[in-house]
Amino acid sequence: MPLSRIYKLHISPDRKYVKVLKNLLGFVPGNLSLYKMAFRHKSIALVLKNGSKNNNERLEFLGDAVLGSVVAEVLFKLYPYKDEGFLTEMRSKIVRRANLNQLGRKLGFDELIEFDKKAINISAKHSSLLGDAFESLVGAVYLDKGYDFTKDFITQRIIKPHIDIHQLELTETNFKSKLIEWCQRHSKDISFEPIENIEGDNDKLFSVQVLIDGEAMASGIDYNKKNAEKIAAEKTCEMVGI
Amino acid sequence: MPLSRIYKLHISPDRKYVKVLKNLLGFVPGNLSLYKMAFRHKSIALVLKNGSKNNNERLEFLGDAVLGSVVAEVLFKLYPYKDEGFLTEMRSKIVRRANLNQLGRKLGFDELIEFDKKAINISAKHSSLLGDAFESLVGAVYLDKGYDFTKDFITQRIIKPHIDIHQLELTETNFKSKLIEWCQRHSKDISFEPIENIEGDNDKLFSVQVLIDGEAMASGIDYNKKNAEKIAAEKTCEMVGI
The missing domain is CATH 3.30.160.20 (Double Stranded RNA Binding Domain)
Known part of the structure; x- marks a missing residue:
């Protein structure tokens, strides 16, 4: 076990947070501040001196794009004989906000997200905080570990255990x-x-x-x-x- | 120079096509059939026995996603203090169909695309064949060479010489x-x-x-x-x- 890993998991003042993330992600995060940012909702974010906002919205923009690309490839390879109309529809079924919210809830994001608890009801069925944070997390993993790692993370840790693609194919959302x-x-x-x-x-x-x-x-x-x-x-x- | 490269450029029956692609891409393509597919428009594509269509539409689906992800990262890093609204708007300026069509024309795609010349006027200002083929090409490069290579290709070979991001930022498309x-x-x-x-x-x-x-x-x-x-x-x- 490399020293930095031992430090992060057992010595660092953030060790509790690192362990929670390790359980969630399946790996020890490199740059912790990226993950903290991914779980910081705009309702509590400060505006920094340079005018930028210290919240997860930029990571969400990046993560949404990376997720779209990974899911596109998964479907492209899983369905070699289907046309692009089918692929587009399947992807939108997978990355629909309602699905990502549900996924965020399953993964226990409600415990991780920092938000203004007075202003926002995160238990509301349609609260998009969870789905937004899921995309932000993908952005954080990408910046921390690169594309191929993120692709493995999404396919092995998210899609395989949590998304039944063939079931989604059958349940046509009309x-x-x-x-x-x-x-x-x-x-x-x-x-x-x-x-x-x-x-x-x-x-x-x-x-x-x-x-x-x-x-x-x-x-x-x-x-x-x-x-x-x-x-x-x-x-x-x-x-x-x- | 590895043998396969010498073969492709100088001996193979496709050597002329390989040279054209090398000039366009800046590298010798690996899997040539992917690039041929990227330039095959649906107007001339055959339906294969398994029901799939032998044209560039599936590659376009994949390439569109990969391009979106690469451009997202370029903008994320280029503008560290801008919010996601700005980043989203900049990306849509860059990947607008009209821009990709123009890019395809600049890159000489009109000579490369196989399409039904009787049915389609590729010179028409709004012909989206060129932009579609550009996205398909990105899909082909991705499958052939992987994400990091494709990112370099898009940033060094496409964005740097052909897209003036700061100019796009100023020319607000109202x-x-x-x-x-x-x-x-x-x-x-x-x-x-x-x-x-x-x-x-x-x-x-x-x-x-x-x-x-x-x-x-x-x-x-x-x-x-x-x-x-x-x-x-x-x-x-x-x-x-x-």
């Missing part, structure tokens, strides 16, 4: 029916209205607008009308928080 | 004024209408809908009303092809 059911439950009228069709270089683009009780919600665009509806429905589900 | 000007030029009425405001856990979300001649175009959502308008304007610019 956002359109989900949205229609939600509207029925809340006695709201819903309609999918075609809006301007755009003539592209080669193909015809369809645009669809979701209206709920006559109010415009999200819209979707695709070369296929059904897909445009699906996109609009998915975005509207995000908007209304279902 | 999609709202761009859109308003376009509407004036085409004698169309434009308005930005607030739609349902969503009460989140902590913050208030604003939704804005763009209407052109009374028809709903794209919408935008953000915690800040101005940003919601900006997002809606940018998406509408993409829709109408400006």
Whole structure:
């Protein structure tokens, strides 16, 4: 065991925190301040002298991108005969905010995140603090250990034990029916209205607008009308928080 | 010079193609079939026996993700004091389809892409074949050489010589004024209408809908009303092809 590892786990004043992280991550973190940053929500962050904010939002930006790339490769290799439409849909199923929130909860992030407990209810079902922190953690691991390590971490430590990809493949998330059911439950009228069709270089683009009780919600665009509806429905589900 | 390199550059029946790629990429490609695939547009691709399509769309999916991740890191490190909103905006300026198309043209992709010349006009200003192929190429380099190599390739061979990041930072793409000007030029009425405001856990979300001649175009959502308008304007610019 190298000395720095012994120091971090047994001597350093942060040794308790290092052990918690080691249990979570499966490895001893190198640069501890990155991980502390990953779990610092903007609600308690200070604005530093140089004008930057000492919270996890920048790491979330980076981690979101790295996670998207790793998941893209996992799917690309897992499904060698599926087209990019299928891959895109599978990825969005995996990295949906609701899933990442759930994942953060499973991993015990509610104990790790520093946030303003008076202002925020982290137990709220749709609290995105947990999913945001998961992405930030990916950013921290990437900066600390590099891409290949992060890829292994995500595949071995996150996807394998926590995400059943083939199950996700089967459980088609039908956002359109989900949205229609939600509207029925809340006695709201819903309609999918075609809006301007755009003539592209080669193909015809369809645009669809979701209206709920006559109010415009999200819209979707695709070369296929059904897909445009699906996109609009998915975005509207995000908007209304279902 | 290793034997395989001598073979590829001087003896192989593909030696001419290998030299073209070497000039473009700055290195001798390993797995040539990946690069051939990257330049094969769906308009001429065959459907293989297993149902998969022999074209660049899957590589584009992967390359888009890898490119997004590399550009995220470049910006994260280049701007240590800027917040994630700035980083997100800068990235979308860099990887906008119009920019990638222009990049593909600069790099001479029009000579390399295989496509159905009868059906498609690759010179058309908005032809996305070139940008799509650029992303596919990134996917091919990644599978051939790994992440760190691809990161070097993108930063040294693409960003440094072809993309002036600081210039992009200054030339704020004001999609709202761009859109308003376009509407004036085409004698169309434009308005930005607030739609349902969503009460989140902590913050208030604003939704804005763009209407052109009374028809709903794209919408935008953000915690800040101005940003919601900006997002809606940018998406509408993409829709109408400006």
